[in-house]
Amino acid sequence: MNEEKGIMFDSELIAELKSQFYMPDEDPKSGSRLFFDNSGGSLRLKKAVEIKEALERYPDCPERAHETGLMLLDYVKKGTEEILDIVFDAKSGSLMSELSASQCMFQIVDIIMENAEGTNAVVSVLEHPSAFDAMQFHCEKHGRELRVAQANKETGRIDPEEVARLVDKDTCLVSIMSASNISGSVMDIEGIVKAVRAIKPEIYIISDAVQHAPHMVMDVESLALDAMNFAPYKFFSIRGCGYAYVSDRVANMPHHKIIAKDQKIFALGTPTPGNFAAMMAVIDYVASIGKKFIDSEDRKELYREGMRRIHLQERALLYRILEGTEEVPGLRHIKGVEISADPDSVEERDLIAGIRIDGYSIIGLAEEYQRRGVTTAPRDAASIYSNRIVNALGADKGLVRVSPMHCHSAEDIDRFLKITAELAAK
Ligand SMILES: Cc1ncc(COP(=O)(O)O)c(C=O)c1O
Numbered sequence: 001m002n003e004e005k006g007i008m009f010d011s012e013l014i015a016e017l018k019s020q021f022y023m024p025d026e027d028p029k030s031g032s033r034l035f036f037d038n039s040g041g042s043l044r045l046k047k048a049v050e051i052k053e054a055l056e057r058y059p060d061c062p063e064r065a066h067e068t069g070l071m072l073l074d075y076v077k078k079g080t081e082e083i084l085d086i087v088f089d090a091k092s093g094s095l096m097s098e099l100s101a102s103q104c105m106f107q108i109v110d111i112i113m114e115n116a117e118g119t120n121a122v123v124s125v126l127e128h129p130s131a132f133d134a135m136q137f138h139c140e141k142h143g144r145e146l147r148v149a150q151a152n153k154e155t156g157r158i159d160p161e162e163v164a165r166l167v168d169k170d171t172c173l174v175s176i177m178s179a180s181n182i183s184g185s186v187m188d189i190e191g192i193v194k195a196v197r198a199i200k201p202e203i204y205i206i207s208d209a210v211q212h213a214p215h216m217v218m219d220v221e222s223l224a225l226d227a228m229n230f231a232p233y234k235f236f237s238i239r240g241c242g243y244a245y246v247s248d249r250v251a252n253m254p255h256h257k258i259i260a261k262d263q264k265i266f267a268l269g270t271p272t273p274g275n276f277a278a279m280m281a282v283i284d285y286v287a288s289i290g291k292k293f294i295d296s297e298d299r300k301e302l303y304r305e306g307m308r309r310i311h312l313q314e315r316a317l318l319y320r321i322l323e324g325t326e327e328v329p330g331l332r333h334i335k336g337v338e339i340s341a342d343p344d345s346v347e348e349r350d351l352i353a354g355i356r357i358d359g360y361s362i363i364g365l366a367e368e369y370q371r372r373g374v375t376t377a378p379r380d381a382a383s384i385y386s387n388r389i390v391n392a393l394g395a396d397k398g399l400v401r402v403s404p405m406h407c408h409s410a411e412d413i414d415r416f417l418k419i420t421a422e423l424a425a426k
Pocket residue numbers: 039040100101102103128130131177180181208210211230231241242
């Protein structure tokens with residue numbers, strides 16, 4: 001097995017996986033199209049949408065003791081346990097659920113800043129505004145200096161030494177994303193945690209995993225993080241909720257809560273069973289991929305194998321999109337195409353590529369792709385969501401983000417590459 005360049009699923013499995021999503025190859029408005037904007041919201045798993053819809057039909061309160069109430073409560077309880085144990089690999093801590101991953105991030109940063117000692121906090125220049133602004137806003141609110149770690153333009157990563165350079169005994173909080181939503185670069189969170197804790201062992205460290213969660217397993221326990229968040233709508237599931245793991249020591253800090261409830265319960269108001277059930281459908285789906293490769297009945301083991309296989313499939317797709325084949329040149333070999341943060345190895349990257357083509361504006365290029373049936377995301381330099389980030393990566397005009405998904409095939413990638421070559425030749 002050549003894991004370095006990924007391992008592609010066979011075409012039968014790809015067809016089986018695609019059939020479990022809504023609109024994988026076409027939608028009623030655009031007709032046939034390649035959906036290569038999964039970083040902006042991934043294809044939706046039918047089972048996740050169906051169970052959400054089915055549970056929304058019940059008027060019953062999940063806090064009543066009759067059969068239907070108990071059934072709804074069971075989804076909340078099991079969903080909470082499974083998200084913590086299976087998705088985050090947490091042995092302790094609490095689950096925070098909000099309307100979005102950004103809301104989780106703002107809350108967590110506020111709680112830590114209000115309670116942790118120190119005069120400064122460190123964030124990376126590559127963060128999505130939800131994590132960057134949470135740090136800036138709360139540094140201003142709590143009178144702390146904000147220090148910003150710069151990117152390694154070659155790799156698109158934040159080097160542990162760069163973070164360590166900014167941390168001292170007075171740093172209360174470090175917030176570094178798990179993977180970039182613009183370049184797909186996977187951060188060395190393990191190295192960052194080690195470097196930072198060597199300076200201040202009790203420091204608080206959190207990570208925005210919104211772009212990383214659908215691509216690889218998350219390990220809050222082994223990384224000893226204080227918080228990590230993700231967004232189900234980018235993880236094959238539904239819009240309208242965000243989840244975060246919160247460590248015991250953060251959950252034990254004063255925070256917004258219903259006073260009579262346990263200190264570690266963050267939920268304000270009645271929980272939404274359908275949201276938890278939709279995430280359980282995602283876990284089922286990933287575990288079913290694991291089951292194709294290992295013989296186990298253990299749901300967590302199957303989920304982890306499923307995520308590992310998703311990652312290897314995506315790595316193979318990324319390798320193909322970059323290198324192509326003898327018949328269809330990859331992005332690296334098409335004249336006029338420039339790829340942001342493109343180190344040789346594809347091992348530390350999720351399936352996201354930021355590109356430009358000579359002669360096109362960013363918006364114009366995304367429009368040309370759309371006209372040819374490819375949905376991408378223009379991340380232009382004027383966008384409030386990406387200007388700081390594209391500048392930090394040295395792509396000052398911006399880039400078009402291309403983000404396929406694990407259920408795409410080699411043929412899908414080749415179709416995209418042929419369209420790209422056509423555009424570059426114009
Ligand atoms: C890296 C990253 N973090 C956070 C978010 C925000 O997630 P949400 O829309 O759930 O608040 C996004 C959304 O694009 C993202 O890409």
